[in-house]
Amino acid sequence: MSEVHKVSGHHAAAPAAHAAETVPYLALRGLGRDFGAGLAVEDVNLDIAKGEFISLIGPSGCGKTTTLRMIAGFVQPSAGVIEKDGVVIASAKRMLPPEKRGMVMIFQSYALWPHKTVAENVAFGLRLRKVADADVRRRVTEMLQAVRLDALASRYPAELSGGQQQRVALARAIVVRPAVLLLDEPLSNLDANLREEMRVEIRRLHDEFKMTTILVTHDQAEAMATSDRIAIMNKGRLEQVDRPFALYARPRTRFIASFIGRTNFLEARCNGTDVTFDGFSIARQHFDLPEQQFSGAVTFSLRPQSIGMEGRTAVEAAPSGGAALRLSATVVEAAFFGDYWEYVVRLGAGGQSLRVLSRPNETFDVGQDVVLNVDPRLMAPVL
Protein backbone atom coordinates (compact mmCIF):
# COMPACT_ATOMS: atom_id res chain seq x y z
CA MET A 1 0.00 0.00 0.00
CA SER A 2 1.14 3.50 -0.64
CA GLU A 3 1.84 5.96 2.12
CA VAL A 4 -0.80 8.39 0.95
CA HIS A 5 -2.90 9.37 3.94
CA LYS A 6 -5.34 11.48 2.17
CA VAL A 7 -7.44 9.60 -0.28
CA SER A 8 -10.88 10.93 0.37
CA GLY A 9 -12.58 13.32 2.71
CA HIS A 10 -11.46 16.86 3.23
CA HIS A 11 -9.16 17.94 5.99
CA ALA A 12 -9.01 14.44 7.38
CA ALA A 13 -5.35 13.63 7.02
CA ALA A 14 -2.75 14.45 9.59
CA PRO A 15 0.47 15.50 7.93
CA ALA A 16 3.30 13.25 9.03
CA ALA A 17 5.07 16.19 10.63
CA HIS A 18 5.05 14.73 14.13
CA ALA A 19 6.56 11.37 13.31
CA ALA A 20 10.18 12.22 14.01
CA GLU A 21 11.61 9.27 12.09
CA THR A 22 9.60 9.96 8.92
CA VAL A 23 11.38 11.91 6.23
CA PRO A 24 8.95 14.53 4.91
CA TYR A 25 8.06 14.05 1.25
CA LEU A 26 8.90 17.64 0.40
CA ALA A 27 10.90 19.84 2.73
CA LEU A 28 11.73 23.50 2.32
CA ARG A 29 14.50 24.47 4.73
CA GLY A 30 15.66 28.03 5.24
CA LEU A 31 14.58 28.69 1.68
CA GLY A 32 15.39 32.13 0.30
CA ARG A 33 15.65 33.99 -2.97
CA ASP A 34 17.24 37.34 -3.60
CA PHE A 35 16.62 38.86 -7.04
CA GLY A 36 19.00 41.72 -6.25
CA ALA A 37 16.45 44.13 -4.77
CA GLY A 38 16.19 42.48 -1.35
CA LEU A 39 14.83 39.07 -0.42
CA ALA A 40 11.70 38.06 -2.35
CA VAL A 41 11.53 34.88 -0.23
CA GLU A 42 13.19 34.63 3.15
CA ASP A 43 13.83 31.70 5.50
CA VAL A 44 10.83 29.62 4.46
CA ASN A 45 10.56 26.34 6.36
CA LEU A 46 7.82 23.90 5.44
CA ASP A 47 7.34 20.13 5.48
CA ILE A 48 4.78 18.71 3.08
CA ALA A 49 3.48 15.16 3.47
CA LYS A 50 2.99 12.83 0.54
CA GLY A 51 -0.53 13.18 -0.77
CA GLU A 52 -1.14 16.42 1.05
CA PHE A 53 -3.04 19.32 -0.51
CA ILE A 54 -1.52 22.59 0.63
CA SER A 55 -2.29 26.15 -0.44
CA LEU A 56 0.07 29.10 -0.46
CA ILE A 57 -1.73 32.40 0.04
CA GLY A 58 -0.80 35.97 0.86
CA PRO A 59 -0.88 39.52 -0.50
CA SER A 60 0.43 40.36 -3.95
CA GLY A 61 4.22 40.34 -4.13
CA CYS A 62 4.72 38.29 -0.94
CA GLY A 63 6.71 35.58 -2.75
CA LYS A 64 4.17 32.85 -3.55
CA THR A 65 5.04 32.40 -7.23
CA THR A 66 8.76 32.59 -6.48
CA THR A 67 8.39 29.83 -3.87
CA LEU A 68 6.38 27.64 -6.26
CA ARG A 69 8.92 28.20 -9.05
CA MET A 70 11.75 27.19 -6.75
CA ILE A 71 9.90 23.96 -5.96
CA ALA A 72 9.23 23.37 -9.67
CA GLY A 73 12.85 24.09 -10.60
CA PHE A 74 12.40 27.27 -12.66
CA VAL A 75 14.05 29.54 -10.09
CA GLN A 76 17.17 28.66 -8.13
CA PRO A 77 17.21 29.35 -4.39
CA SER A 78 19.89 31.75 -3.20
CA ALA A 79 19.66 30.32 0.32
CA GLY A 80 18.46 27.09 1.90
CA VAL A 81 17.49 23.78 0.33
CA ILE A 82 14.53 21.89 -1.06
CA GLU A 83 14.47 18.16 -0.40
CA LYS A 84 12.28 15.51 -1.95
CA ASP A 85 12.22 12.19 -0.14
CA GLY A 86 15.29 13.26 1.80
CA VAL A 87 17.32 14.14 -1.33
CA VAL A 88 18.37 17.73 -2.05
CA ILE A 89 16.82 18.80 -5.35
CA ALA A 90 17.56 22.52 -5.10
CA SER A 91 20.02 24.79 -3.31
CA ALA A 92 22.35 27.65 -4.22
CA LYS A 93 24.80 24.96 -5.36
CA ARG A 94 22.62 22.28 -6.83
CA MET A 95 19.67 22.31 -9.26
CA LEU A 96 17.84 19.22 -10.39
CA PRO A 97 16.23 20.23 -13.71
CA PRO A 98 12.42 20.64 -13.66
CA GLU A 99 11.76 17.58 -15.86
CA LYS A 100 13.59 15.30 -13.40
CA ARG A 101 11.53 16.34 -10.37
CA GLY A 102 8.35 14.34 -11.06
CA MET A 103 6.35 17.56 -10.89
CA VAL A 104 4.04 19.43 -13.22
CA MET A 105 3.30 23.13 -12.89
CA ILE A 106 0.24 24.82 -14.36
CA PHE A 107 0.75 28.52 -14.90
CA GLN A 108 -1.92 31.14 -14.68
CA SER A 109 -1.84 31.55 -18.44
CA TYR A 110 -2.28 27.90 -19.28
CA ALA A 111 -2.05 28.39 -23.10
CA LEU A 112 -3.46 25.36 -24.89
CA TRP A 113 -2.27 24.53 -28.39
CA PRO A 114 -4.86 26.31 -30.54
CA HIS A 115 -4.42 24.04 -33.59
CA LYS A 116 -4.63 20.80 -31.66
CA THR A 117 -7.89 19.21 -30.55
CA VAL A 118 -8.71 18.62 -26.91
CA ALA A 119 -7.50 15.01 -27.20
CA GLU A 120 -4.27 16.04 -28.96
CA ASN A 121 -3.60 18.68 -26.32
CA VAL A 122 -3.97 16.10 -23.57
CA ALA A 123 -1.86 13.54 -25.46
CA PHE A 124 1.00 15.99 -25.98
CA GLY A 125 2.97 15.25 -22.80
CA LEU A 126 2.63 11.51 -23.32
CA ARG A 127 3.92 11.71 -26.91
CA LEU A 128 6.84 13.79 -25.66
CA ARG A 129 7.61 10.97 -23.25
CA LYS A 130 7.46 8.42 -26.09
CA VAL A 131 4.54 6.51 -24.60
CA ALA A 132 3.26 3.80 -26.99
CA ASP A 133 0.33 4.78 -29.22
CA ALA A 134 -2.22 2.39 -27.75
CA ASP A 135 -1.35 3.54 -24.22
CA VAL A 136 -1.64 7.18 -25.24
CA ARG A 137 -5.14 6.57 -26.58
CA ARG A 138 -6.26 4.69 -23.49
CA ARG A 139 -4.82 7.20 -21.03
CA VAL A 140 -6.19 10.20 -22.89
CA THR A 141 -9.66 8.62 -22.96
CA GLU A 142 -9.51 7.86 -19.23
CA MET A 143 -8.24 11.34 -18.44
CA LEU A 144 -10.93 13.06 -20.50
CA GLN A 145 -13.53 11.00 -18.67
CA ALA A 146 -12.03 12.05 -15.35
CA VAL A 147 -12.39 15.75 -16.21
CA ARG A 148 -15.74 15.11 -17.96
CA LEU A 149 -14.62 16.24 -21.37
CA ASP A 150 -14.90 12.92 -23.23
CA ALA A 151 -17.73 14.29 -25.37
CA LEU A 152 -15.57 17.24 -26.48
CA ALA A 153 -12.41 15.30 -27.41
CA SER A 154 -12.32 16.48 -31.03
CA ARG A 155 -13.12 20.16 -30.41
CA TYR A 156 -10.50 22.90 -30.66
CA PRO A 157 -9.69 25.18 -27.68
CA ALA A 158 -11.42 28.16 -29.32
CA GLU A 159 -14.65 26.13 -29.29
CA LEU A 160 -14.58 25.64 -25.51
CA SER A 161 -15.74 27.72 -22.57
CA GLY A 162 -13.18 29.10 -20.12
CA GLY A 163 -13.92 26.37 -17.59
CA GLN A 164 -13.64 23.65 -20.22
CA GLN A 165 -10.27 25.05 -21.36
CA GLN A 166 -9.15 25.07 -17.75
CA ARG A 167 -10.09 21.41 -17.45
CA VAL A 168 -8.11 20.59 -20.60
CA ALA A 169 -5.09 22.28 -19.00
CA LEU A 170 -5.61 20.19 -15.85
CA ALA A 171 -6.04 17.00 -17.88
CA ARG A 172 -2.91 17.76 -19.88
CA ALA A 173 -0.91 18.17 -16.66
CA ILE A 174 -2.34 15.21 -14.75
CA VAL A 175 -2.27 12.67 -17.60
CA VAL A 176 1.52 12.34 -17.25
CA ARG A 177 0.87 11.20 -13.65
CA PRO A 178 3.03 13.70 -11.81
CA ALA A 179 3.78 12.93 -8.19
CA VAL A 180 3.48 16.63 -7.46
CA LEU A 181 1.02 19.06 -9.01
CA LEU A 182 1.90 22.76 -8.73
CA LEU A 183 -0.83 25.26 -9.55
CA ASP A 184 -0.27 29.02 -9.76
CA GLU A 185 -3.61 30.86 -9.62
CA PRO A 186 -5.17 28.32 -11.97
CA LEU A 187 -8.71 29.65 -11.63
CA SER A 188 -8.13 33.38 -11.66
CA ASN A 189 -9.53 33.81 -15.20
CA LEU A 190 -12.86 32.24 -14.35
CA ASP A 191 -16.07 33.75 -13.05
CA ALA A 192 -17.26 33.00 -9.52
CA ASN A 193 -19.54 30.05 -10.36
CA LEU A 194 -16.97 28.30 -12.50
CA ARG A 195 -14.30 28.84 -9.89
CA GLU A 196 -16.43 27.07 -7.32
CA GLU A 197 -17.07 24.19 -9.68
CA MET A 198 -13.40 23.92 -10.65
CA ARG A 199 -12.05 23.97 -7.12
CA VAL A 200 -14.18 20.95 -6.30
CA GLU A 201 -12.83 19.38 -9.48
CA ILE A 202 -9.21 20.05 -8.53
CA ARG A 203 -9.68 18.51 -5.10
CA ARG A 204 -11.42 15.50 -6.62
CA LEU A 205 -8.60 14.95 -9.13
CA HIS A 206 -6.06 15.34 -6.33
CA ASP A 207 -7.82 12.58 -4.40
CA GLU A 208 -8.35 10.34 -7.42
CA PHE A 209 -4.77 10.52 -8.70
CA LYS A 210 -3.18 10.67 -5.24
CA MET A 211 -0.93 13.60 -6.07
CA THR A 212 0.76 15.97 -3.69
CA THR A 213 -0.71 19.34 -4.62
CA ILE A 214 0.51 22.86 -3.94
CA LEU A 215 -1.93 25.59 -4.96
CA VAL A 216 -1.06 29.28 -5.07
CA THR A 217 -4.13 31.47 -4.88
CA HIS A 218 -5.37 34.93 -3.96
CA ASP A 219 -8.74 33.50 -3.08
CA GLN A 220 -8.96 32.45 0.54
CA ALA A 221 -12.25 30.60 0.00
CA GLU A 222 -10.54 28.54 -2.69
CA ALA A 223 -7.71 27.69 -0.29
CA MET A 224 -10.13 26.92 2.55
CA ALA A 225 -12.34 24.67 0.45
CA THR A 226 -9.58 22.60 -1.15
CA SER A 227 -6.70 22.36 1.28
CA ASP A 228 -5.58 20.14 4.11
CA ARG A 229 -3.35 22.98 5.26
CA ILE A 230 -2.81 26.58 4.24
CA ALA A 231 0.52 28.38 4.37
CA ILE A 232 0.17 32.15 4.64
CA MET A 233 3.05 34.27 3.42
CA ASN A 234 3.73 37.88 4.27
CA LYS A 235 6.64 39.90 2.87
CA GLY A 236 8.60 36.85 1.77
CA ARG A 237 8.16 34.91 5.00
CA LEU A 238 5.78 32.16 6.09
CA GLU A 239 3.73 33.65 8.86
CA GLN A 240 1.53 30.67 9.78
CA VAL A 241 0.87 27.18 8.44
CA ASP A 242 -2.21 25.45 9.72
CA ARG A 243 -5.48 23.75 8.91
CA PRO A 244 -8.15 26.12 7.60
CA PHE A 245 -10.22 26.13 10.78
CA ALA A 246 -7.19 26.61 13.01
CA LEU A 247 -6.17 29.67 11.01
CA TYR A 248 -9.62 31.10 11.49
CA ALA A 249 -10.00 30.19 15.17
CA ARG A 250 -6.40 30.57 16.34
CA PRO A 251 -4.63 33.16 14.19
CA ARG A 252 -1.13 33.72 15.54
CA THR A 253 -0.73 37.33 14.45
CA ARG A 254 -2.84 40.38 13.67
CA PHE A 255 -1.93 39.96 10.03
CA ILE A 256 -3.28 36.38 9.91
CA ALA A 257 -6.41 37.32 11.86
CA SER A 258 -7.33 40.01 9.37
CA PHE A 259 -6.17 38.12 6.28
CA ILE A 260 -8.41 35.09 6.98
CA GLY A 261 -11.93 36.44 7.29
CA ARG A 262 -12.60 39.67 9.16
CA THR A 263 -12.13 40.42 12.79
CA ASN A 264 -12.26 42.91 15.66
CA PHE A 265 -9.19 43.69 17.73
CA LEU A 266 -9.45 44.47 21.43
CA GLU A 267 -6.55 45.71 23.51
CA ALA A 268 -6.18 44.43 27.06
CA ARG A 269 -3.77 44.12 29.94
CA CYS A 270 -3.20 40.71 31.49
CA ASN A 271 -1.95 39.91 34.96
CA GLY A 272 -1.94 36.58 36.80
CA THR A 273 -5.65 36.68 37.60
CA ASP A 274 -7.46 39.12 35.32
CA VAL A 275 -7.71 40.37 31.79
CA THR A 276 -8.63 44.05 31.80
CA PHE A 277 -10.09 45.77 28.74
CA ASP A 278 -11.06 49.40 28.34
CA GLY A 279 -13.87 49.69 30.90
CA PHE A 280 -14.43 46.01 31.79
CA SER A 281 -12.51 43.06 33.11
CA ILE A 282 -12.87 39.27 33.31
CA ALA A 283 -11.03 36.51 35.13
CA ARG A 284 -8.09 35.14 33.20
CA GLN A 285 -9.17 31.53 33.81
CA HIS A 286 -12.10 31.99 31.41
CA PHE A 287 -9.77 32.55 28.47
CA ASP A 288 -8.20 29.82 26.44
CA LEU A 289 -4.72 31.29 26.67
CA PRO A 290 -1.84 29.22 25.30
CA GLU A 291 0.81 27.79 27.55
CA GLN A 292 3.20 30.58 26.82
CA GLN A 293 3.19 33.46 29.24
CA PHE A 294 0.73 36.18 28.37
CA SER A 295 1.17 39.22 30.54
CA GLY A 296 1.18 42.95 30.11
CA ALA A 297 -0.38 44.34 26.95
CA VAL A 298 -2.19 41.73 24.85
CA THR A 299 -4.27 42.14 21.68
CA PHE A 300 -7.24 39.82 21.19
CA SER A 301 -8.95 38.97 17.91
CA LEU A 302 -12.71 38.50 18.16
CA ARG A 303 -14.63 37.42 15.05
CA PRO A 304 -17.84 39.33 14.22
CA GLN A 305 -19.59 35.93 13.98
CA SER A 306 -18.51 35.04 17.52
CA ILE A 307 -20.49 37.85 19.13
CA GLY A 308 -24.07 37.13 20.20
CA MET A 309 -26.45 40.06 20.41
CA GLU A 310 -29.81 40.53 22.15
CA GLY A 311 -32.18 43.39 22.98
CA ARG A 312 -31.51 45.17 26.27
CA THR A 313 -34.84 44.18 27.87
CA ALA A 314 -34.37 40.47 27.25
CA VAL A 315 -31.12 40.71 29.09
CA GLU A 316 -32.37 42.52 32.12
CA ALA A 317 -34.55 39.49 32.80
CA ALA A 318 -31.83 36.98 31.97
CA PRO A 319 -29.69 35.53 34.73
CA SER A 320 -26.17 36.84 34.78
CA GLY A 321 -23.00 35.09 35.88
CA GLY A 322 -21.12 32.26 34.20
CA ALA A 323 -18.05 32.70 32.09
CA ALA A 324 -19.62 34.74 29.30
CA LEU A 325 -18.89 38.41 28.95
CA ARG A 326 -22.07 40.49 28.78
CA LEU A 327 -21.49 43.96 27.48
CA SER A 328 -23.93 46.82 26.96
CA ALA A 329 -23.71 48.46 23.58
CA THR A 330 -25.62 50.61 21.13
CA VAL A 331 -26.21 49.81 17.47
CA VAL A 332 -24.68 52.52 15.28
CA GLU A 333 -24.87 50.93 11.81
CA ALA A 334 -26.92 48.13 10.27
CA ALA A 335 -26.63 46.61 6.80
CA PHE A 336 -28.51 43.59 5.46
CA PHE A 337 -26.67 41.25 3.09
CA GLY A 338 -29.37 38.62 2.58
CA ASP A 339 -27.51 35.78 4.33
CA TYR A 340 -26.64 37.90 7.35
CA TRP A 341 -26.83 41.27 9.05
CA GLU A 342 -23.74 43.28 9.57
CA TYR A 343 -23.94 45.62 12.56
CA VAL A 344 -21.52 48.10 13.99
CA VAL A 345 -22.08 48.60 17.71
CA ARG A 346 -20.45 50.93 20.22
CA LEU A 347 -19.61 49.54 23.65
CA GLY A 348 -21.07 51.42 26.60
CA ALA A 349 -17.85 50.87 28.52
CA GLY A 350 -14.84 52.32 26.75
CA GLY A 351 -16.73 53.34 23.62
CA GLN A 352 -14.93 50.97 21.21
CA SER A 353 -16.75 50.06 17.99
CA LEU A 354 -17.18 46.38 17.13
CA ARG A 355 -18.46 44.66 14.03
CA VAL A 356 -21.11 41.98 14.67
CA LEU A 357 -22.55 39.51 12.16
CA SER A 358 -26.01 38.15 12.95
CA ARG A 359 -28.49 35.82 11.32
CA PRO A 360 -31.17 37.32 9.06
CA ASN A 361 -33.93 37.03 11.68
CA GLU A 362 -31.84 38.82 14.33
CA THR A 363 -33.01 42.31 13.53
CA PHE A 364 -31.94 45.40 15.48
CA ASP A 365 -32.43 49.07 14.76
CA VAL A 366 -29.81 51.76 14.62
CA GLY A 367 -29.83 53.49 18.00
CA GLN A 368 -31.16 50.42 19.81
CA ASP A 369 -29.55 49.44 23.10
CA VAL A 370 -28.32 45.86 23.05
CA VAL A 371 -26.26 43.43 25.06
CA LEU A 372 -23.40 41.49 23.52
CA ASN A 373 -22.59 37.97 24.67
CA VAL A 374 -19.01 36.93 24.18
CA ASP A 375 -17.39 33.66 25.16
CA PRO A 376 -13.82 34.62 26.16
CA ARG A 377 -12.57 31.30 24.80
CA LEU A 378 -13.38 32.60 21.32
CA MET A 379 -11.06 35.54 21.81
CA ALA A 380 -7.67 34.66 20.33
CA PRO A 381 -4.57 36.45 21.60
CA VAL A 382 -2.52 37.66 18.62
CA LEU A 383 0.98 39.03 18.28
Ligand SMILES: Nc1ncnc2c1ncn2[C@@H]1O[C@H](COP(=O)(O)OP(=O)(O)OP(=O)(O)O)[C@@H](O)[C@H]1O
Ligand atom coordinates in the same frame (compact mmCIF):
# COMPACT_ATOMS: atom_id res chain seq x y z
N1 LIG B 1 12.49 37.44 -11.96
C1 LIG B 1 12.42 38.41 -11.04
N2 LIG B 1 13.32 39.41 -10.97
C2 LIG B 1 13.26 40.35 -10.03
N3 LIG B 1 12.33 40.41 -9.08
C3 LIG B 1 11.39 39.46 -9.08
C4 LIG B 1 11.38 38.41 -10.05
N4 LIG B 1 10.32 37.60 -9.79
C5 LIG B 1 9.71 38.14 -8.72
N5 LIG B 1 10.33 39.24 -8.28
C6 LIG B 1 9.96 40.05 -7.10
O1 LIG B 1 9.86 39.21 -5.99
C7 LIG B 1 8.76 39.54 -5.17
C8 LIG B 1 7.83 38.35 -5.03
O2 LIG B 1 7.24 38.08 -6.30
P1 LIG B 1 6.25 36.87 -6.53
O3 LIG B 1 5.95 36.80 -7.98
O4 LIG B 1 6.81 35.64 -5.90
O5 LIG B 1 4.98 37.36 -5.72
P2 LIG B 1 3.52 36.70 -5.59
O6 LIG B 1 3.30 36.45 -4.14
O7 LIG B 1 3.39 35.55 -6.51
O8 LIG B 1 2.59 37.91 -6.04
P3 LIG B 1 1.21 37.91 -6.89
O9 LIG B 1 0.15 37.52 -5.91
O10 LIG B 1 1.08 39.34 -7.30
O11 LIG B 1 1.35 36.96 -8.04
C9 LIG B 1 8.13 40.76 -5.83
O12 LIG B 1 8.59 41.90 -5.17
C10 LIG B 1 8.60 40.68 -7.25
O13 LIG B 1 8.68 41.96 -7.82
Ligand SMILES: [Mg+2]
Ligand atom coordinates in the same frame (compact mmCIF):
# COMPACT_ATOMS: atom_id res chain seq x y z
MG1 LIG C 1 2.22 35.20 -8.23
